[in-house]
Amino acid sequence: MVEFYKDHSRYLLAVDCVIFGYEDDELKLLLYPRGFEPVRGKWSLMGGFVEANESCEQAACRVLQETTGLQNIFLEQVGTFSDPTREEYTRVISVAFFALIDIRQHNIDLTKEKGAQWWPLRQLPELIFDHGQMISKALANLQQKAGYSLAGIELLPAKFTLLQLRKLYEALYQRSFDAGNFRKKILSLGLLEKLDEKNQTESRKGAFLYSLSKEARDSDTERIVKL
Amino acid sequence: MVEFYKDHSRYLLAVDCVIFGYEDDELKLLLYPRGFEPVRGKWSLMGGFVEANESCEQAACRVLQETTGLQNIFLEQVGTFSDPTREEYTRVISVAFFALIDIRQHNIDLTKEKGAQWWPLRQLPELIFDHGQMISKALANLQQKAGYSLAGIELLPAKFTLLQLRKLYEALYQRSFDAGNFRKKILSLGLLEKLDEKNQTESRKGAFLYSLSKEARDSDTERIVKL
DNA sequence: ACAAAAGTGTTTTCTCTACACCCATGA
DNA sequence: TCATGGGTGTAGAGAAAACACTTTTGT
Numbered sequence: 001m002v003e004f005y006k007d008h009s010r011y012l013l014a015v016d017c018v019i020f021g022y023e024d025d026e027l028k029l030l031l032y033p034r035g036f037e038p039v040r041g042k043w044s045l046m047g048g049f050v051e052a053n054e055s056c057e058q059a060a061c062r063v064l065q066e067t068t069g070l071q072n073i074f075l076e077q078v079g080t081f082s083d084p085t086r087e088e089y090t091r092v093i094s095v096a097f098f099a100l101i102d103i104r105q106h107n108i109d110l111t112k113e114k115g116a117q118w119w120p121l122r123q124l125p126e127l128i129f130d131h132g133q134m135i136s137k138a139l140a141n142l143q144q145k146a147g148y149s150l151a152g153i154e155l156l157p158a159k160f161t162l163l164q165l166r167k168l169y170e171a172l173y174q175r176s177f178d179a180g181n182f183r184k185k186i187l188s189l190g191l192l193e194k195l196d197e198k199n200q201t202e203s204r205k206g207a208f209l210y211s212l213s214k215e216a217r218d219s220d221t222e223r224i225v226k227l
Numbered sequence: 228m229v230e231f232y233k234d235h236s237r238y239l240l241a242v243d244c245v246i247f248g249y250e251d252d253e254l255k256l257l258l259y260p261r262g263f264e265p266v267r268g269k270w271s272l273m274g275g276f277v278e279a280n281e282s283c284e285q286a287a288c289r290v291l292q293e294t295t296g297l298q299n300i301f302l303e304q305v306g307t308f309s310d311p312t313r314e315e316y317t318r319v320i321s322v323a324f325f326a327l328i329d330i331r332q333h334n335i336d337l338t339k340e341k342g343a344q345w346w347p348l349r350q351l352p353e354l355i356f357d358h359g360q361m362i363s364k365a366l367a368n369l370q371q372k373a374g375y376s377l378a379g380i381e382l383l384p385a386k387f388t389l390l391q392l393r394k395l396y397e398a399l400y401q402r403s404f405d406a407g408n409f410r411k412k413i414l415s416l417g418l419l420e421k422l423d424e425k426n427q428t429e430s431r432k433g434a435f436l437y438s439l440s441k442e443a444r445d446s447d448t449e450r451i452v453k454l
Numbered sequence: 455a456c457a458a459a460a461g462t463g464t465t466t467t468c469t470c471t472a473c474a475c476c477c478a479t480g481a
Numbered sequence: 482t483c484a485t486g487g488g489t490g491t492a493g494a495g496a497a498a499a500c501a502c503t504t505t506t507g508t
Contacts, residue, residue: 009279010238011240012237050309051235055310077307080322082284084281084282095307163459179459183460200506407473408472410487411489432485432486433479434486434487
């Protein structure tokens with residue numbers, strides 16, 4: 001066995017997922033009443049411990065899959081929270097991730113089973129530990145990312161109208177965008193593919209559906225929203 | 228003692244610092260020949276283990292202070308590296324930080340004592356583990372941050388000329404900037420304070436020195452460089 | 455007919471960029 | 482006097498913002 005490191009402490013390592021969804025023109029977060037002690041029953045992000053054979057990213061994927069039934073989800077590190085007193089009873093280091101999911105795709109039975117609820121971002125309940133900080137930082141990350149790419153699109157169905165996209169951006173940045181200018185700006189990026197289908201449910205006239213084009217998944221650094 | 232967590236593994240937790248400096252019109256990194264096994268003698272970022280009473284941020288501060296003699300340094304998380312096989316002999320999770328220091332302020336004796344060297348960013352030696360990845364990510368962070376704020380300024384002395392600032396930005400982005408336009412853009416941000424001193428060493432005419440104004444430390448989200 | 459969203463076009467404003475030009479001064 | 486950086490001004494290109502206007506269709 002290895003002797004080099006024997007003088008140093010070892011810590012529990014967890015991941016916590018800030019799971020964003022979008023519904024009724026507003027951003028929502030999936031929160032859970034914590035199922036085990038300590039602080040059982042208080043609202044928290046969904047998390048789990050990192051097992052011996054997995055990275056934090058893999059652990060976050062697993063947690064996400066276990067709680068929403070979804071795989072291949074947009075997932076990104078937010079930061080690592082390591083204040084020695086962040087949990088009450090023992091020291092746990094937590095790596096926070098944020099995930100963007102299409103709220104209509106997730107497994108509702110699975111989430112209900114654990115008592116999970118979608119909470120509007122603007123009216124969150126009190127959260128355990130430093131989960132509030134994790135959420136703030138995740139939101140800041142998301143806003144920044146959405147300003148440079150169409151990252152936020154993961155929150156919409158695969159096919160969407162420009163109205164839906166605009167409403168999403170309005171929710172993200174808490175401001176309104178001129179409909180005409182928004183359309184021109186987004187289409188000028190050349191990242192969207194116009195489909196032959198129309199959505200007739202949200203307007204009299206009907207609006208064409210769009211989806212992210214193949215080429216779009218790659219490099220797209222142009223600015224969309226001026227903050 | 229606490230029983231809730233007893234089923235979960237505990238891991239060694241380290242921090243690694245990507246220490247940026249700026250000298251001779253180019254970005255440099257402070258690297259160390261690793262002083263202990265395994266892989267003793269290979270070049271690496273300076274790091275250390277997180278002790279029981281400190282957060283990762285505190286550990287990074289401590290490491291930075293121990294290696295450069297500097298305190299109150301710009302320091303920011305880059306990301307957490309947790310691949311189970313990232314180190315050869317045992318599992319270590321590492322949180323990478325990046326630091327910006329004024330290369331002329333650090334304690335040269337202290338760094339020399341450990342065999343540390345400043346390496347031009349464009350000609351780095353081979354590094355241990357995933358330290359190369361940490362550096363790439365840190366650089367990307369720095370570039371992005373410098374595009375929105377005057378973050379890079381920490382690499383310069385407290386008083387500097389606009390030529391020095393421009394050269395720094397040119398090194399950061401590996402491109403040139405029009406001298407007149409750069410001056411106007413930077414000054415229009417209202418973040419710099421013009422001093423009554425001049426630097427006579429870098430031009431015949433002499434250039435006024437500037438420093439970051441008090442108000443500037445706060446929110447400054449306007450874009451400086453278009454990427 | 456009207457309301458509401460879809461979609462297009464125009465005008466104005468602002469920022470970015472390129473570049474011209476004068477200033478000061480050490481060699 | 483010449484080269485070099487300091488510093489200011491300006492004209493043109495291009496993007497962003499504001500907004501007018503036409504189309505479509507369910508009620």
